[in-house]
Amino acid sequence: MGVIHALHAHELARESGCCALAALVDADIERARSFAAQSGGDIPVFASVEQLAAANVCQASVIVTPTGNHREHAATLIAAGHRVLLEKPLTGSLEADREFAAELDHAHPHALMLAFQRRFDAPLQYAKDLVDHGAIGRIFKIYSALEDSNPAPNGYNSGGILPDMSVHNVDEILWLTGRTPRAALVIGSRIYSHRLTTCQEDFDDALLYLWFDGEMVAQVQVTRNHVSGYRVETLIFGEEGQIHVGRFDQKPFEIAVEAYGRRGRPEPIAYRTFGMRDYRRPLPEFIDRFGPAYKAELAAFIECCRSGSPFPTSHRDGLRAQEVITAGMQAIISPEQAVAVQGGSG
Numbered sequence: 001m002g003v004i005h006a007l008h009a010h011e012l013a014r015e016s017g018c019c020a021l022a023a024l025v026d027a028d029i030e031r032a033r034s035f036a037a038q039s040g041g042d043i044p045v046f047a048s049v050e051q052l053a054a055a056n057v058c059q060a061s062v063i064v065t066p067t068g069n070h071r072e073h074a075a076t077l078i079a080a081g082h083r084v085l086l087e088k089p090l091t092g093s094l095e096a097d098r099e100f101a102a103e104l105d106h107a108h109p110h111a112l113m114l115a116f117q118r119r120f121d122a123p124l125q126y127a128k129d130l131v132d133h134g135a136i137g138r139i140f141k142i143y144s145a146l147e148d149s150n151p152a153p154n155g156y157n158s159g160g161i162l163p164d165m166s167v168h169n170v171d172e173i174l175w176l177t178g179r180t181p182r183a184a185l186v187i188g189s190r191i192y193s194h195r196l197t198t199c200q201e202d203f204d205d206a207l208l209y210l211w212f213d214g215e216m217v218a219q220v221q222v223t224r225n226h227v228s229g230y231r232v233e234t235l236i237f238g239e240e241g242q243i244h245v246g247r248f249d250q251k252p253f254e255i256a257v258e259a260y261g262r263r264g265r266p267e268p269i270a271y272r273t274f275g276m277r278d279y280r281r282p283l284p285e286f287i288d289r290f291g292p293a294y295k296a297e298l299a300a301f302i303e304c305c306r307s308g309s310p311f312p313t314s315h316r317d318g319l320r321a322q323e324v325i326t327a328g329m330q331a332i333i334s335p336e337q338a339v340a341v342q343g344g345s346g
């Protein structure tokens with residue numbers, strides 16, 4: 001993921017002059033050197049975040065290290081005076097999120113932007129615009145799916161499928177509705193892809209169900225079993241119709257947003273397709289889907305740094321999403337709690 005952020009920073013510097021890519025850091029310094037060489041620039045490289053902080057070569061940084069390092073690296077760079085764009089999740093655990101958020105609130109409330117790229121995704125922004133303008137009336141249900149086509153890689157360190165994946169869906173739902181749920185539960189299973197990897201997660205297929213006040217629910221489906229390709233779909237149900245973002249059809253670079261009114265209405269309320277970027281090299285499937293969103297997110301971060309404005313997302317959004325997920329994970333319904341089916345095979 002760091003390579004993509006570096007590529008976008010390099011492009012934004014070239015295209016608009018709004019920033020300069022001042023340095024690259026990787027504990028595996030050859031990775032940083034290799035990107036610097038490909039970019040053709042004379043970009044300094046460092047083997048640690050501490051070295052970058054001490055070098056005083058930039059005012060802002062993008063942190064894309066493993067989740068277990070997020071808090072330490074963000075704290076180091078913020079103490080050095082940087083404003084930071086931190087990849088999700090904030091720290092990966094609710095307790096550490098709470099501590100870190102309290103520290104930031106106290107000393108650096110505007111230093112950290114959390115990288116929730118869906119908020120910068122043109123199809124989802126269009127859907128939000130339709131919702132905000134009342135195109136489908138009062139919203140009563142949202143279904144948001146994120147399904148990988150492959151298991152987590154061998155050796156990958158996951159805190160579970162929900163903290164690892166659903167953090168994106170949960171933030172999306174909270175952002176689309178402007179609301180926080182009052183209760184949550186999880187149902188999960190291991191049904192296929194867990195057998196293909198050494199990364200043993202709690203589930204390879206899970207549903208997070210959320211209840212909101214005022215007769216609204218949300219359902220988050222996360223799996224690593226969608227063998228036909230990366231599936232990122234959102235369905236928003238309202239009293240006057242529904243909006244569907246990203247209907248799966250194996251066209252990763254073309255995302256449709258469809259809105260339909262009540263039964264009997266002859267024409268759709270809205271239909272638009274959005275072209276995604278083909279980087280013309282093998283990249284993880286999430287980059288096929290969200291490449292332009294990652295770049296727009298970085299551009300927004302840079303613009304806030306230049307203007308000294310607060311960021312559109314912060315540590316508070318990371319904490320809020322983690323609170324929702326943790327609540328659900330405290331209420332996991334197992335098959336033993338379900339009612340046995342008479343004559344069922346078990």
Ligand SMILES: NC(=O)c1ccc[n+]([C@@H]2O[C@H](COP(=O)([O-])OP(=O)(O)OC[C@H]3O[C@@H](n4cnc5c(N)ncnc54)[C@H](O)[C@@H]3O)[C@@H](O)[C@H]2O)c1
Nearest residue numbers: 001002026027028031048049064065066067087088089286
């Ligand atoms: N927003 C998204 O859609 C998205 C997608 C993928 C990953 N991520 C997030 O990005 C982060 C990185 O994930 P990834 O898949 O790129 O991981 P990765 O393991 O592929 O890359 C991590 C990089 O950090 C380097 N590194 C490790 N420890 C370091 C240290 N102490 N100091 C400096 N460099 C160090 C590694 O050498 C490696 O190059 C994770 O937090 C993940 O959740 C977000």
